[in-house]
Amino acid sequence: MQKTKKEIYDVLVVGSGVAGCYGALSLPxxxxxxxxxxxxxxxxxxxxAQGGVAAVLDLKDDSYDLHINDTMIAGHHANNIETVDALVHEGPEDVRRMMDFGVVFDRDENGDLDKTMEGGHCRRRIVHHEDTTGAELVRVLLQQVAARGNIELSENTTLCSLARVNSGFRADLLVDGEACSVFCSYCLLATGGIGRIYRYTTNPKTATGDGIRVAYELGASVKDLSYVQFHPTAFNSDDGEQFLISESVRGEGAYLLNTNKERFMDRYDERLELAPRDVVSRAIILESRRTGSDLFYLDITYKPADYLLKRFPGIAEGCRQHGVDITKDLIPVFPCQHYLMGGIEVDMDSRTTVPRLYAAGECANTGVHGKNRLASNSLLEALVFSRHAAEDIARCIRAGFPGVSAHPFTREISGAPMPGNVKSEIQNIMQRAYFVFADEGAVRTGIEQIKNIIKRLRGSKYAVTTEYCEALSMANAAYIILREVEEK
Ligand SMILES: Cc1cc2nc3c(=O)[nH]c(=O)nc-3n(C[C@H](O)[C@H](O)[C@H](O)COP(=O)(O)OP(=O)(O)OC[C@H]3O[C@@H](n4cnc5c(N)ncnc54)[C@H](O)[C@@H]3O)c2cc1C
Structure with a gap:
């Protein structure tokens, strides 16, 4: 039964994060x-997202070249200079458009935008809404989406797979757990990251790499999936989904301390606490081996309590729920998975290698981040390149490319329930094999274990549920990552 309003759409956008919503809003x-x-x-x-959006909005003390340079240094110069150039030059206009939509960024006492600092940036250029910037962007984008008569949004809806049909795709969905399919002439994948393939990640339950699997199954090129970012300072707890202590806390002066409550970054990098994320994460792991302890802390207690509570209300509240008062106590931290730099390979127009299939945001690989993303560049990337996808789709539609029509098909989703432990098996393998540093032996064993999991998932007649689709996506991402790590 049709669970969406229509059976045929011009464009299917998979994902309601910044990339998905802004892409949809950028379509005619x-x-x-x-x-x-x-x-x-x-x-x-x-x-x-806590920290904010990096953009050169004022050329008085900053320049596009400086932002490009910081992005390239953080990315170890493995970035694609053309996409970096587009990101940095075009991004400010997209940020202004977000303000026109109604996003409120913090301002200083003179009414000027309050720009914060994060690791790897040589200038204060990150605009933010307190420490809950992402929630503010999403609030406004969803409001805009709801006001647009041409856009329908379907919640609790999983894209299970895409099949190519004439002039487009058939998308097989589960809407509230029930099978439903739609046809679209163009598809924009904006499904976010892969964090959930790790036991310890900042990413929510959505981040299982579904878009990457769907694109891979269609034969799209997937590149540099092993470029995984581990954030150095997640709140150290046993929770699977880790609460992030944004880099802007270090940007505003927090010290990073080892188990002996000593600053130690000078042993590893002259930029100290404000070195790029990969450098700080590796320093923590090396320091933990040196001291024999996994205990690390952020200390920002020397700043006035009023200032901290105003500047970091979300982080203060999250820490309070874990029994830590950031105005008086040290914050226990440890690295955890945070972001994916690689993904579905796309060109400047966000086109994948499959005709009519686009990807934007964290699931896409535009090459802007190189081997390591500069803080607060990913929301900017999601804005700029989802708009590029929309502009290209609009060009194709205007050029009169034929649209999709419905085709007959059969689809079976019933089967035996998938065993409950598959996801945690994958998470344990990844945690052992490739967490900040790769463990050669565990990578080799991991590849064989993941191959077996994929065989089981594909070979057994399990019921097609969201849980099953996610496990398949996680195994697919884990396999590609470990193979890439092994080949390096
Ligand atoms: C804790 C945290 C803090 C961060 N802080 C910052 C920051 O300060 N600045 C910055 O620039 N970046 C930050 N990032 C990174 C940034 O938030 C993300 O990279 C970016 O928001 C990704 O946007 P997206 O639209 O690509 O994906 P997401 O926002 O993750 O959206 C993915 C969407 O896809 C949907 N989806 C997934 N699979 C399916 C499926 N099979 N079927 C249907 N829908 C599906 C999900 O439901 C979701 O709606 C942070 C990330 C985290 C986790």
Whole structure:
């Protein structure tokens, strides 16, 4: 039974984070669009973003070249200079458009935008809404989406797979757990990251790499999936989904301390606490081996309590829920998985190697981040390159490319329930094999174990549920990552 309003759409956008919503809003208003959201519409990496959006909005003390240079240094110069150039030059206009939509960024006492600092930036250029910037962007984007008559949003809707049909795709979905399919002439994948393949990640339950699997199954090129970012300072707890202590806390002066409560970054990098994320994460692991202890802390207690509570209300509250008062106590931290630099290979127009299939945001590999993303560049990337996808789709539609029509098909989703432990098996393998540093032996064993998991998932007649699709996506991402690590 049809669970969406229509059976045929011009554009299917998979994901209701910043990339999905902004991509949909950048399409012309006479194009019919269906946005899918796997769970509630605001459950996404985007909603959790704390630090802000990096953009050169004022050329008085900053320049595009400086932002480009910081991005390239953080990325170890493995970045694609053309996409970096587009990101940095075009991004400010997209940020201004977000303000026109109604996003409120913090301002100083003179009414100027309050720009913060994060690791790897040589200037204060990150605009933010307190420490809940992502939630503010998503709030406004979803409001805009709801106001647009051409856009439908379907929550609790999982894209299970895409099949190519004439002039487009058939998308097989589960809407509230029930099978439903739609046809679209163009598809924009904006499904976010892969964090959930690790036991310890900042990413929410949506981040299982579904878009990457779907693209891979269609034969799209997937590149540099092993470029995984481990954030150095997640709150150190046993929770699977780790609470992030944003880099802007170090940007505003927090010290990083080892188990002996000593600053130690000078042993590893002259930029100290403000070195790029990969450098700080590696320093923590090396320091833990040196001291024999996994205990690390952030200390920002020397700043006035009023200032801390105003500047970091979300982090203060998250820490308070874990029994830590950031105005008086040290914050226990440890690295955890945070972001994916690689992904579905796309060109400057966000086109994948499969005709009519686009990807943007964290699931896409535009090459802007190189081997390591500069802090607060990913929301900017999601904005700039989802707009590029929309502009290219609009060009194709205007050029009169034929649209999709419905085709007959059969689809079976019933089967035996998948065993409950598959996801945690994958997470344990990844945690052992490739967490900050790769463990050669565990990578080799991990590849064989993941191959077996994929065989089991594909070979057994399990019921097609969201849980099953996610496990398949996680195994697919884990396999590609470990193979890449092995080949390096
Ligand atoms: C804790 C945290 C803090 C961060 N802080 C910052 C920051 O300060 N600045 C910055 O620039 N970046 C930050 N990031 C990174 C940034 O938030 C993300 O990279 C970015 O928001 C990704 O946006 P996206 O739209 O690509 O994906 P997401 O926002 O993750 O959205 C993915 C969407 O895809 C949907 N989806 C997934 N699979 C399916 C499926 N099979 N079917 C249907 N729908 C599906 C999900 O439901 C979701 O709606 C942070 C990330 C985290 C986790």
């Amino acid at each position: 208003s006479d194009v019919s669009v269906l946005i899918l959201s796997k769970y509630e519409k605001n459950t996404s990496n985007s909603s959790l």
